[in-house]
């Protein structure tokens with residue numbers, strides 16, 4: 001028998017209230033994969049751990065082995081993401097990243113690579129990097145680390161070379177599709193511009209420091225979002241709930257920085 005308690009650095013991906021005052025936390029841990037734990041009495045006003053049991057909380061958790069779920073017994077903060085929590089766009093982006101990390105990982109399987117992607121993404125949202133770029137980088141790197149890397153080097157249908165011209169994008173086929181295959185297919189596929197293909201390749205092979213140097217105008221940003229969201233939804237086989245919040249925020253009138 002191992003020890004009854006253990007410590008795990010983790011980020012809370014999801015919470016589910018249970019009974020009168022308890023809450024189930026889905027933790028993405030650095031070394032123990034993804035685990036669900038129960039935080040007992042966490043919703044009572046006196047709970048000293050309440051601040052560690054929200055989505056995007058990042059702490060070292062002390063956990064006791066339980067019969068079904070392990071039980072939260074203590075926590076030490078690792079990052080507060082204070083700036084991130086002050087800004088709706090960044091909160092929505094953080095929730096989006098937590099949601100796709102939850103959906104692309106399975107419980108109890110090693111998830112150190114996914115943890116590193118989420119940690120990097122949240123810390124760069126906190127530092128004020130453009131939230132769309134952080135989300136696209138996280139999309140590609142979570143897909144890559146969890147075995148769903150989109151094909152960007154050759155045609156995902158015929159494995160032929162992709163010419164430097166507008167190709168197409170097909171989540172169903174697994175990525176980029178060449179013009180010859182598009183001509184042969186009856187139904188139309190969304191166009192994949194040359195600069196979108198190059199940007200996807202660059203983001204996929206770059207750490208965030210390099211990725212943050214990519215210049216993305218609004219048209220390119222929208223194209224990348226459209227393609228990666230379609231790809232992610234195909235892989236997950238369902239809608240991404242927090243993507244709807246991002247869309248709603250994007251439709252709000254833009255705040256003018258110097259307005260009085």
Ligand SMILES: [Zn+2]
Pocket residue numbers: 155156157158159160177178179180181182
């Ligand atoms: Zn082809």
